[in-house]
Amino acid sequence: MLPMQLEPVAAVLPPAIAAIVVCLLLARTRRGRAHGAPITAGWEGIAVAAGLALAIGLLRGWPGFPPANVHSWPLFIACAAILPAAVAEARLGWLLTLSSLLIVAALPMLLTVPLRTWNMQQAAMWFAVFGISWIAIILASRSTAARLPLATMPAWAGALAVTGYIIADPVTAKHHGFILVGAGMAAGIVGLARLRWGDRIRVTPVAIAIAAIIPALLLLAHVMTDNLPAIGLLPLVAAPFAPWLLWPLRHHPRTVAIASFVLSAAVAAVALALVHAPEPSPVGW
Secondary structure, eight states: OOOOGGGHHHHHHHHHHHHHHHHHHHHHHHTTTOOOOOOOOHHHHHHHHHHHHHHHHHHHOOOSOSSSSSSHHHHHHHHHHHHHHTTTSSSSHHHHHHHHHHHHHTTTOOOOTTHHHOOOHHHHHHHHHHHHHHHHHHHHHHHHHHHHHHHHHHHHHHHHHHHHHHHOOOOOOOOHHHHHHHHHOOOOOOOOHHHGGGGGSSOOOHHHHHHHHHHHHHTTBBTTTBOGGGGGGGGHHHHHHHGGGGGGGOOHHHHHHHHHHHHHHHHHHHHHOOOOOEEEEEEOO
């Protein structure tokens, strides 16, 4: 295990470095590409998902497969998120199929706690509601990134930075908070690269990667696990949807980027200001 002082560094640096490296490489290799030309793979999202997987692995260590503890699942979800990120701009059917497979593969994680106190019918209904919401966040992220690319990454950066900062304490979900900050840092870097190099940097794969990974982390930080109340899930909604409020500003790149960051961070801050972590439950995930 890492020394406590190095945990924030191990969580933030891998996704941030991955975002920097992939953006620099793509800005160079795509220099002569015609505007709007199709791109076969979402390398930006692949790199960020891999960076987040590495960060989780550094914090948690290798859990073995299949994971025996529910807190070991995020590493494998981050690895699996590479697939929908890779097809982020392909046909919608590919994205739906791979995202659905990811969520179905996470079934043991999602049902570990509900099956302790609920019957199978109640647990199945809960899984359906959360699973559909998870896919909706992924699809909303794709739609927002396609139509408002300059606002998408700042929105994720703001929501994740605020959420991660607030929950990154020992009483709630320290490791989850660090990872959220790392994801927000990567989103911010990709957003700046998009402003600098324009269409050479695609934000949709990164939005898909983040939307596929973060719900699992926030779910594990929920009140049933590390005592993050349900309102702490609100930033998941703020990030893909808040930029639409800035549609009139879409032709002003820097303005919409800054406004999107502030708006999404504000929504997250208001939601999380209402979070009062209870005492840790003796029974957790």
